[in-house]
Amino acid sequence: MTLSNSFNARQILKVGDKSYTYYSLAEAEKNGLKGISQLPFSMKVLLENLLRYEDGRTVTKADIEAVAEWLNNRGKAEKEIAYRPARVLMQDFTGVPAVVDLAAMRDAMKNLGGDPRKINPLVPVDLVIDHSVIVDEFGTPRAFSRNVELEYQRNGERYRFLKWGQSAFENFSVVPPGTGICHQVNLEFLSQTVWTRKDVTAGEFDVAYPDTLVGTDSHTTMVNGLAVLGWGVGGIEAEAAMLGQPISMLIPEVIGFRLTGKLREGVTATDLVLTVTQMLRKKGVVGKFVEFFGPGLNDMTVADRATIGNMAPEYGATCGFFPIDRRTIDYLRTTSRTEERIALVEAYAKAQGMWRTAETPDPVFTDTLELDLADVQPSLAGPKRPQDRVTLDSANAEFRNAMDKEFRKAAEIGKRVKVENANFDLGHGDVVIAAIxxxxxxSNPSVMIGAGLLARNAVKKGLKSKPWVKTSLAPGSQIVEEYFRKAGLQDDLDALGFNLVGFGCTTCIGNSGPLPENVSKAINDNDLIAVSVLSGNRNFEGRVNPDVRANYLASPPLVVAYALAGTMLIDLTKDPLGIGSDGQPVYLKDIWPSSAEVQEFIDRTITSELFKTRYADVFTGDENWKKVTVEPGLTFEWDIGSTYVQNPPYFEGMTKEPKPVTDIVNARILGLFLDSITTDHISPAGNIRVNSPAGKYLQEHQVAVADFNQYGTRRGNHEVMMRGTFANIRIKNQMVKDEDGNVVEGGYTIHQPSGERMFIYDAAMRYQAEGVPLVVLAGKEYGTGSSRDWAAKGTNLLGVRAVIAESFERIHRSNLVGMGVVPFVFEGDTSWQSLGLKGDETVTIRGLAGDLKPRQRMEAEIASPDGSVKKVPIVCRIDTLDELEYFRNGGILQYVLRQLAA
Structure with a gap:
C-alpha cells in the first residue's frame, strides 16, 4: 500500500530517548483541517486512523476532509469511511466459528488453485477462552476444580481445534481457559491505550497510534473506559478485519454525556450504569458513538468507566468512550504496564490533543445529555431487559406489577409449594439464582470488595443464604481471587455459598448450569415465576436459565443481599433480610459497608505486583491445557464424526467469479415477530432441548443428553447451529397459535400452504426441498443483544433471503449483509401488523438483480391467499458500497476469498 500524506501529518514524536513516527492532528489542522481540535476525542481517533491509512483508494483526501466537516454536520451527512482497527479480540463462543471459517477458507483457497498460506490474520488476534465453563457444581470448596474438570471433558474437541489454530495461523494467540473474561483480560493486560508497530512505509521509527480494536463480543466496548476505541462486530466482520479488509462504516453522530458531581454513600457503579443505560435507551443512540465528559470524570476510576463502557450494547450505542487523563495513567501503572509505555501514552495524548484535564474545553457534539452523579439511586434492572431499571425501594412493587401485567399471576402471589426431599417450600418471586x-x-474492585465486606458483615450477624438459592462467584480474572484472598474475604463469601465456580462468563450467558432437580421440578410442575439476581449485563428472556422467568441485574453486594433475602417480594430498604444469631432482625443498612471501608481494602490489597505476577505466563495455561495435544498442519484434518467442529458449506461449489444475484419471487414467510427480537431469540446460547431439532441431531450422532453441552459451545458445527436458529424456548412466532388464539412459545412455524405446525428448522428444510425462498418479518430493534454471528449464519443456511423489520440493531444488520441476507425496513409507520399480515402470504421483491444502490427505496409485493396484492414501500438497508460488494459475492467471506485468490 502506497501512503499519501495530504495534510503533512506524518511527524516525529520524541519520548525520553526514543523517537516514534506519528500522524499529528495539530499539524493536519495547520495544513487545511480547520477546527479539528474541537472534535470529540473518539472522532479524533477515527481521524488519525484515516490520516495514517490515506492511500488515495480506500482512504482519500476527501474522506479525511469529511471528518473535519463533521463540525458542521455533526455526523448527519451519511458519509462512508474505511476504518482499520489495530487488532481483533475474540472469545471462544464466537472465536471457534471464526477459526472454523478461516480453516474452511484455507481449504477453499486450495480448491480455487490459490495458496492456503494467504489465509492468515494480518493484524494481531487474541482469543480468550472464557465462555465454556458452566456452573454445575456450586456452594462447595470443590466447585472450581469440578467445573474445570467438566469443562475439559465437554470441550476437548473445541480446545484441540483452537490449539491447532494457535500453531497454524500467524498473528494469532490463545489465552487458555481459567484465566478470565476476555474483556477483563483486555482491560488489565492486552490493551496499551497507545499501540506501536514497525512500518517501513512510514520511516525508520516505530509508528505510534491509538490502540483500537473490534471484538467478536458486543461487550468489547468495556475497554472504552481505558480510552481504547473498540466495539463488538459479528464474527463475520471480525474475520474480514483480520484478513486486512477495512471496516466500512458511516461517520457517526457522537452524543456527549456530561457527568457532574459524585455518587452518594451507598450507591455503586452498577447503580450508575443502570441509570445511564436507561437514560441513553430513552434518548435513542443506536448506531451512534457516546462520549462521556464533564467534571464528574475527575474522580471517576477507570474501573467505574469500564463498567459504563461495557454496557454500550445495552444502551444501544456503538461505544461509550472516555478520553485519556490522569486516571488512565494511574490505571496503566497499577496494572503493571511498562514505564516506557506509560510515558508514551501521556506524551502521545498531549501531542495529539487527546489529553483531558479539568480545564479542557468541552468538545463539539451532535447532541448532549447530563446526569448529576448525586442523583443516582440504588437500582436493579428487570425482569427481562437491561434498560428496565427499577430503584431498589420500588423493586418489590415493580415485581408485583410484572406478576400482574407480564406474567398474569398476581392472584397467585403468596402461594407456596412443597419441594420434594427438602425442608423448605417455594413460591412465586423466590430468588433461585444469585450470581456474582x-x-x-x-472487573470493578469497588463493587467486588463491597460484596465481600457485605458477606463478612452478614456472617458476623449470623445470616445465611436461603437454601433454595443457587449461589455462585465467577470473577472476570484471577486478580479478583488474589485480592479476595489477600483481604481475607473469600472465607466470608464461602460461608454464604459464594464459592469460586470458575473464571469466565457463566450465568450472564446462560451457563448458570441446572438448578437442583427438586427445585426445578417444583418450579415447572407449578408454573412458578422464579427469579435470578445476577451482576451481569444481560437478562433477556430464556437466557439465564430455562426454569427462571424473571431476571434482574444488580450490583454484587445486592446479589449477596438477595441471596440472604431469598425473594423479590420484600423491600430491601425497609424489610429485614433475616433474623440474626441474637434473634434480632437484620436490615440491609446494618451490613452495608461504607465507601471509606471499601476504599481502604482496595488501597491495601490491589498492587501492580499482583497484576505482574498473575499475567506473567498468561498464554501458558494450567496442567489441563498443557495436556491438550494436537497435530500441526497448514490445513485442518476435519473429523466427520465430530459434533463440535465441522467444515461449513459456505464455499461449496464456489467459482472464481460470483454468480448473478436473483430477485426474491413468491417467498414464504418463515416467521412473524414483534419488537426487540434479540440475537438470543434467533440463535440461543443456552441449553439444547432433548426434543428440539438440535437435540435430535445430537442423539442421532450418539451424544448422550448429559453431554449435549449448550448451543454456544457447538458454534463450530453448522449442523447443530442451523437447527438451533429461531429455537429459543421463549421466542414467539405470531403465526403460531393454540386453540384459544394465544401465541405459542418456542421455535415453531406454520408450513404453507399445507397449514402444518412444525419446528422452524423442519419447515425451512421442507421449503428448501420445494425450491421456495423465505423471508422473515419483524418489528422494531430486530437483532438486539450479543453480536452473535450465528443469528445471521443460521438465517442464511435456513434459506432466508431477506428480513423485513421496522428497525435493526447495528451489528445484526451488518451481519445479515455479511451472510448475503438482505435487511429491509418498512417506510414510515408501516409494520406487518398495520398491513394485517397473517403469515400465509407470499412476498416478492424485485430489483435486487439490477443496478442496486445503497439504501435504495424498493417495493415488496405481498400477495394474500385470496389473490389480493399489497405494494409496500421498503428501504434496502445495504448501507455502503462495500456492503453491496459483499452481498453480490454471496457474503463477506466469499468476497475476501475471491480478492485473495485473485
Missing part, C-alpha cells in the same frame, strides 16, 4: 458474574462488575 460477568465482565461488567467483576
Amino acid at each position: 458474574t460477568s465482565c461488567t462488575n467483576t
Whole structure:
C-alpha cells in the first residue's frame, strides 16, 4: 500500500530517548483541517486512523476532509469511511466459528488453485477462552476444580481445534481457559491505550497510534473506559478485519454525556450504569458513538468507566468512550504496564490533543445529555431487559406489577409449594439464582470488595443464604481471587455459598448450569415465576436459565443481599433480610459497608505486583491445557464424526467469479415477530432441548443428553447451529397459535400452504426441498443483544433471503449483509401488523438483480391467499458500497476469498 500524506501529518514524536513516527492532528489542522481540535476525542481517533491509512483508494483526501466537516454536520451527512482497527479480540463462543471459517477458507483457497498460506490474520488476534465453563457444581470448596474438570471433558474437541489454530495461523494467540473474561483480560493486560508497530512505509521509527480494536463480543466496548476505541462486530466482520479488509462504516453522530458531581454513600457503579443505560435507551443512540465528559470524570476510576463502557450494547450505542487523563495513567501503572509505555501514552495524548484535564474545553457534539452523579439511586434492572431499571425501594412493587401485567399471576402471589426431599417450600418471586458474574462488575474492585465486606458483615450477624438459592462467584480474572484472598474475604463469601465456580462468563450467558432437580421440578410442575439476581449485563428472556422467568441485574453486594433475602417480594430498604444469631432482625443498612471501608481494602490489597505476577505466563495455561495435544498442519484434518467442529458449506461449489444475484419471487414467510427480537431469540446460547431439532441431531450422532453441552459451545458445527436458529424456548412466532388464539412459545412455524405446525428448522428444510425462498418479518430493534454471528449464519443456511423489520440493531444488520441476507425496513409507520399480515402470504421483491444502490427505496409485493396484492414501500438497508460488494459475492467471506485468490 502506497501512503499519501495530504495534510503533512506524518511527524516525529520524541519520548525520553526514543523517537516514534506519528500522524499529528495539530499539524493536519495547520495544513487545511480547520477546527479539528474541537472534535470529540473518539472522532479524533477515527481521524488519525484515516490520516495514517490515506492511500488515495480506500482512504482519500476527501474522506479525511469529511471528518473535519463533521463540525458542521455533526455526523448527519451519511458519509462512508474505511476504518482499520489495530487488532481483533475474540472469545471462544464466537472465536471457534471464526477459526472454523478461516480453516474452511484455507481449504477453499486450495480448491480455487490459490495458496492456503494467504489465509492468515494480518493484524494481531487474541482469543480468550472464557465462555465454556458452566456452573454445575456450586456452594462447595470443590466447585472450581469440578467445573474445570467438566469443562475439559465437554470441550476437548473445541480446545484441540483452537490449539491447532494457535500453531497454524500467524498473528494469532490463545489465552487458555481459567484465566478470565476476555474483556477483563483486555482491560488489565492486552490493551496499551497507545499501540506501536514497525512500518517501513512510514520511516525508520516505530509508528505510534491509538490502540483500537473490534471484538467478536458486543461487550468489547468495556475497554472504552481505558480510552481504547473498540466495539463488538459479528464474527463475520471480525474475520474480514483480520484478513486486512477495512471496516466500512458511516461517520457517526457522537452524543456527549456530561457527568457532574459524585455518587452518594451507598450507591455503586452498577447503580450508575443502570441509570445511564436507561437514560441513553430513552434518548435513542443506536448506531451512534457516546462520549462521556464533564467534571464528574475527575474522580471517576477507570474501573467505574469500564463498567459504563461495557454496557454500550445495552444502551444501544456503538461505544461509550472516555478520553485519556490522569486516571488512565494511574490505571496503566497499577496494572503493571511498562514505564516506557506509560510515558508514551501521556506524551502521545498531549501531542495529539487527546489529553483531558479539568480545564479542557468541552468538545463539539451532535447532541448532549447530563446526569448529576448525586442523583443516582440504588437500582436493579428487570425482569427481562437491561434498560428496565427499577430503584431498589420500588423493586418489590415493580415485581408485583410484572406478576400482574407480564406474567398474569398476581392472584397467585403468596402461594407456596412443597419441594420434594427438602425442608423448605417455594413460591412465586423466590430468588433461585444469585450470581456474582460477568465482565461488567467483576472487573470493578469497588463493587467486588463491597460484596465481600457485605458477606463478612452478614456472617458476623449470623445470616445465611436461603437454601433454595443457587449461589455462585465467577470473577472476570484471577486478580479478583488474589485480592479476595489477600483481604481475607473469600472465607466470608464461602460461608454464604459464594464459592469460586470458575473464571469466565457463566450465568450472564446462560451457563448458570441446572438448578437442583427438586427445585426445578417444583418450579415447572407449578408454573412458578422464579427469579435470578445476577451482576451481569444481560437478562433477556430464556437466557439465564430455562426454569427462571424473571431476571434482574444488580450490583454484587445486592446479589449477596438477595441471596440472604431469598425473594423479590420484600423491600430491601425497609424489610429485614433475616433474623440474626441474637434473634434480632437484620436490615440491609446494618451490613452495608461504607465507601471509606471499601476504599481502604482496595488501597491495601490491589498492587501492580499482583497484576505482574498473575499475567506473567498468561498464554501458558494450567496442567489441563498443557495436556491438550494436537497435530500441526497448514490445513485442518476435519473429523466427520465430530459434533463440535465441522467444515461449513459456505464455499461449496464456489467459482472464481460470483454468480448473478436473483430477485426474491413468491417467498414464504418463515416467521412473524414483534419488537426487540434479540440475537438470543434467533440463535440461543443456552441449553439444547432433548426434543428440539438440535437435540435430535445430537442423539442421532450418539451424544448422550448429559453431554449435549449448550448451543454456544457447538458454534463450530453448522449442523447443530442451523437447527438451533429461531429455537429459543421463549421466542414467539405470531403465526403460531393454540386453540384459544394465544401465541405459542418456542421455535415453531406454520408450513404453507399445507397449514402444518412444525419446528422452524423442519419447515425451512421442507421449503428448501420445494425450491421456495423465505423471508422473515419483524418489528422494531430486530437483532438486539450479543453480536452473535450465528443469528445471521443460521438465517442464511435456513434459506432466508431477506428480513423485513421496522428497525435493526447495528451489528445484526451488518451481519445479515455479511451472510448475503438482505435487511429491509418498512417506510414510515408501516409494520406487518398495520398491513394485517397473517403469515400465509407470499412476498416478492424485485430489483435486487439490477443496478442496486445503497439504501435504495424498493417495493415488496405481498400477495394474500385470496389473490389480493399489497405494494409496500421498503428501504434496502445495504448501507455502503462495500456492503453491496459483499452481498453480490454471496457474503463477506466469499468476497475476501475471491480478492485473495485473485
